Amino acid sequence: MVRRAIWVLAVAVCLAMPAAVRAQGDYLDVYIVKVKPEKSTEFQALAKKIADANRRNGGDRWMAAEVLYGDGYTFVFTSTRQDYADVEKSSTDFMNSLNKAFGKENADKVFRDWNNCIVSSRSELRRRRWDLSRKTPADAGAYAKLIGESRLLRTTAVHVKPGHIAEFEEFMKEAKAAGEKNPNTQPVFVSQVIEGSSGTTFYVSGLRTSLGGFDKNPTNRDILGEEGYKKFLKISSDAVETAESMMLRFSPELSNPPEEVAQVASDFWHPKQTVAAASPKQKSSAENNKAAEVRPPSDKP
Numbered sequence: 001m002v003r004r005a006i007w008v009l010a011v012a013v014c015l016a017m018p019a020a021v022r023a024q025g026d027y028l029d030v031y032i033v034k035v036k037p038e039k040s041t042e043f044q045a046l047a048k049k050i051a052d053a054n055r056r057n058g059g060d061r062w063m064a065a066e067v068l069y070g071d072g073y074t075f076v077f078t079s080t081r082q083d084y085a086d087v088e089k090s091s092t093d094f095m096n097s098l099n100k101a102f103g104k105e106n107a108d109k110v111f112r113d114w115n116n117c118i119v120s121s122r123s124e125l126r127r128r129r130w131d132l133s134r135k136t137p138a139d140a141g142a143y144a145k146l147i148g149e150s151r152l153l154r155t156t157a158v159h160v161k162p163g164h165i166a167e168f169e170e171f172m173k174e175a176k177a178a179g180e181k182n183p184n185t186q187p188v189f190v191s192q193v194i195e196g197s198s199g200t201t202f203y204v205s206g207l208r209t210s211l212g213g214f215d216k217n218p219t220n221r222d223i224l225g226e227e228g229y230k231k232f233l234k235i236s237s238d239a240v241e242t243a244e245s246m247m248l249r250f251s252p253e254l255s256n257p258p259e260e261v262a263q264v265a266s267d268f269w270h271p272k273q274t275v276a277a278a279s280p281k282q283k284s285s286a287e288n289n290k291a292a293e294v295r296p297p298s299d300k301p
Contacts, residue, residue: 027081028126028191029090035073039117046114047075047254050098054256059097060090063261064254065153070246075254087125125195126203132172132190134179140260146187146207148257148264154214155205156245164239165200171235172202178228184218199241 035043047064054060060079067074081087098107130136137143160168172190179185186206193201208214221229236243252269262269 026128027083027087028124028128029079029081029087030124030126031077031121032124033075033077033121034071034119035075035117036119037073040073043075043114043117044254046110046117050110050114051254051256053101054094054097057097057100058093059256060094061256061258063147063257064251065248066251068152068247068249070244070248074246075251076248077254080258081125123196124193126191127194129190129192129202132169132176132202133188134176135185135187136189137187144258144260145264148261148269149209150207151210151250151268152208152213153205153248153250154208154245155203155248156243158202158204158243159241160200160202161239161241162199168202168235168239171231171239174228175224175232178225179223182218182223185223186213186217 051064062077062079064075064077067076079090081090095107098110101107102110137146158168179188186208189205189207191203191205193203220232224232252271255269257269
């Protein structure tokens with residue numbers, strides 16, 4: 001987590017994105033952390049504390065997700081960035097929010113406690129490949145709606161062999177074109193790691209509102225046809241070194257998403273606000289009940 005701590009949302013398959021959506025950010029700043037099983041509760045408590053500090057003090061924005069299928073006790077935190085300068089500015093905003101909330105000494109302690117909870121961590125900066133992504137939202141509002149309504153993310157990390165990048169990208173563009181012609185396909189996003197990884201890695205991802213959204217989707221064979229599917233198998237053998245997938249569930253309590261995303265489903269992305277709104281009434285009711293218990297009986301009927 002530490003300096004830049006907290007970001008997730010990697011992406012997945014097909015062409016050029018409208019400028020209104022590109023404005024959401026051309027980079028993904030991703031922090032992946034593996035937590036000690038016995039420290040999971042403590043870790044999540046710290047993550048909630050950090051998220052709350054950023055919400056209250058104008059800090060950084062990110063979306064957090066926990067691995068549902070894949071390596072257990074793994075959390076991914078993702079922020080969108082416009083450029084490298086934005087990475088630096090957001091890191092400063094993040095630290096300032098914690099220092100304001102806790103004070104410098106206590107903020108340092110939060111980081112020490114965080115590091116004591118984890119087995120390992122890795123940061124990646126990924127460039128969005130809108131040219132390889134398919135059926136992306138038409139404008140910023142549609143993009144925010146898609147993200148805000150999503151509850152799950154399936155992402156596949158594809159490690160491409162040296163010397164085969166152009167071949168892989170060309171196939172992905174063909175897959176994009178085929179996928180956009182199929183009326184039953186859903187949006188797929190692609191990003192490429194440019195910092196923090198050895199070799200060349202692409203992430204291919206899809207979002208869903210529920211697990212059921214992954215049922216009855218067209219297969220690669222359905223989308224590509226027989227000839228295209230044979231080419232897919234050949235590319236997988238010739239150009240791909242390894243590939244691993246995972247499914248993640250978004251964790252709103254650990255997130256501080258952009259406001260336009262949170263507004264799409266505020267009771268999901270801001271669960272504490274709902275609780276906070278109910279607290280005064282609950283407290284008042286409890287106080288009234290306690291007062292009733294000690295109040296002498298009225299002489300009036």
